[in-house]
Amino acid sequence: MRKWRNVIVLGIVLVALVAAYFLLKGQENAVDPQASATSTPTAGENPDAVKMLDLERDNIVKIVLKYADREVVLNLEEREVETEVEQEDGKVVPSTYIEKVWVTDAFQVDQTTVNNILYGGVNAVTRRLIDTEPSDLSAYGLDKPVTVTFTDKAGNSRTIEVGTSTPSGDDYYVRKGDGKEVYTLVRYLAEYLAPGPHDLISRQLYHRQDLTEEDMTELTFHRDGELVFSAYLKKAPVDWQITRPLEISANLQNLDRFLRGLSGLKASRVVDDRTDNLAAYGLDNPRYVLEYTLDGQSYVLRLGNKVGSAYYAMMEGRNLVYAVNADSLNYLDTPLRDVVLFMIYVPSIFDTSRLVIEIDGRRDVLEMDISQELAEDDVYIFNGKAIKDKEARTLFRRYYQGAIAISGDRLDLEAKPEGKAEVRLTYTSKAGEVTVVELIPTPDGYGYYAMKNGRYTGLVLGKRELDKEDKGIRKSYENFVSYLNELEE
Template identity: 40%
Template sequence: MMKNWRKVIVLAVVLAVFIAAFIFLNNINNIKDPNDPNDPADTGTEEKLLDIDRQEIKSITLKHGHEEFIFIKEEIEVESEVTDDEGQTKTVTEKKEIWTNPDIELDEAKINNIALSAELSTITRVIDEAPEDLSIYGLDRPIVVTLLMKDGTKHSIEVGGQTPTQDNYYVRRGGDKTVYTISKYRGDMLSYSKFDIMKKSLYEKDEVAVEDITALTFTRNGEKIFDSVFDVATSEWKITWPLNAKADMMEFPKFLQWLSGVTVSEFIEENASDLGQYGLEEPSYVFDFVLDGKQYGIRLGSKTDTHYYAKMNDNPMVFTVSSSNLNFVDLSLVDLIERFIYIPNIADVEKLVIEMDGRVDTLLIYANNEDKSKEEFFINGRKMETDNEVSLFRGYYQGAIGLMADRLDFEAKPEGQAEIRLTYTMKEAKPDKIVVVELIPTNDGYGYYLVKNNEYSGFVMGKRQLDKDHGIRFLYEKLVNGLTESASE
């Protein structure tokens, strides 16, 4: 029992020592050194730095050294579409106040932040009422925010450096010697640089849609990869160089989605004397495109961990863009095009002759999209009687139209006899009544050049595709086996 009491007494003594030490050290920390302006006493005041109403501000002048930026508040009329209770849409005109500057495209939210901070900034500490050396507060060369009110009065704030703890800024009121501190949050806004207030949208309008882009040329490491245009007649994107082909519906739109949504992450340097340091003398990627009828060009240079250095048109500003959505820029051209040599809908074909592996198969097609019960299909004179036979027939047809390139070769000149030939007779000439697809062996034994109506467009297909699960040879054998089983039943 005595041992337990001794333990309690020892613990109590230790606790008392800790409390005494804490009080002693706390009192020392609260003693201000008159020669240390960086350790001010907290006055606990909640006094506003300025007594203003931001709605009454007429203009704001932001001065950084020799640079001065003036933001003028203007009232404009804005049209918008509204829908009433009866579902009727009408155009209404409203008045709106905006901030303007003739030389800078402004991020209005940032200018509003300056006005708001000028109104709401409160004094967190009174530091020095008669400072002898302003340089220790960064106020010998302050950032000056001047507010011109609608009644003609002026107010200004001088913003210096941050406190050692970096949670406050040193400031002074214009015409007042006293040095105060305000929160870092407000101080950051009052000390915006030119780059901070610049609009980060790259286009004239704020909301850009994929549909606004109508042409695109893409260059990678100095080599042009493709030209493309949006075909209004077919509502499809077409690759027009180095071949004529439909754009792939999965991969190609990634270019358009990125271009329509890209914004500046950070402005880096204006009028850079050495673009090479950013990789922009010889850019890695170049996007030249037409948006709303206007030509644009975005160049991407060197890559950091998370961003690319970039430049827009002939604008002298170097900035960065996020690299997170740019995983498509190294796709090969073959991944960006529709690679099928010919892929007609079965309902548009009346006959298909397949010459392959030393045999000739004639497929007669009477497809009817409106009434499936009226459909009839024949192969080499045999009618497909059961649903399974029809399914196998359609599978063979899918193998025929599924011939597709897996690489491109624009330098090749196909010669020699076709090893496989498919002759389509169409119900209507759109534009051709007869379409012939030929597979001519490549010189290196890899596979086949794909030729349509004697025109070679650079498509090359590997031999192994014929025998894959979706390949024409595999599906032919599947059809034959299925018909054999049907005949034996």
């Protein structure tokens, strides 16, 4: 037994030694995840490594970028920023704080891009010395470089010139503004250091970045030069009403695609800041125009040509052409019928005190005072007779539901209804507001035009709508009256 025990111990030791060998071997061959072919060299490692900027980042207060056709001056300033703070009692109150931001008079600055410029400048250490006495700067793109000048609080200024990329594309040619020598600088630092002029412009479309669909209160949508619809938030948070080309409740499920998409819209890039050739972007006669109110601010968004996965876009009041992701605008071809709620009028039974139903030569009067809890002392009166039976009360409510369930099945905005109504529903709310729904026969015998308070809603419904087996008004009346008759027998 002792012999086998020794063998097992030796086996365990052998396995441990083998594992240790491969572990050490793996460490020899492992690659440092922080190291790469494009890592920035240091002066101690590379004799050609020269630090291009000797200013402290936190002391830099001004950056001037010169391009072939423009100069951009950026200054670091303190600005008061408005925000909201939730107190201990849960109340949200306005608040302000001070932050340092980069600004210019010409446009709103993209702060991330400027921070990249600073990063590129303070970390700019050259990789190779290419030419000590260059005779032809055009060979390096340094005859017309992008120049970046940093100035600190003490007034010290340093300039870095950025030319074209090397043939391999891994580096860019650079030199100090007060020097002759041409060096190479790793690509990502050079591109941070000298962004394109449009990259300096903020891509933020709105006055706040945290807006949601709940901040939107108005929306008008034009497509191909014609109005699709206008709508507004009638009652927060979800009661939206369409006002043009017809007055009717909105189908929030489909309208919400507009609200979410627009409130969260972001530009992927600034394409142009000179808008003298809008036709090139399809913005001289944009196909889509959306006017809306977000957090009390009005915006007009124009959308032009679609190129790849983006639309060209403009915001009214800004001479900027943006590119916006087409995926966030996938609702632009939604037809009006998908935004309309085809229900003619849907008041809650808990908010209604009286409903008069005139149909088939009959006039029924439903009076009610019903609570959300459906208590025993709730009031149900049908044609002057109080309803106490539990099942009868359920059928009373179903009759009411049959009335409010009457809905259109198509739109006809060109029709001009004439004639006498065959069905009339008169609702009186607990607040005393009266709403009248009337159904006027269509001349082709198909069904009815739906009217509300004497105005055509734009909705047409087939005659079969009144005879549905599950919730049709005729069937619910038949079930209700049949049960009442059984109670009397």
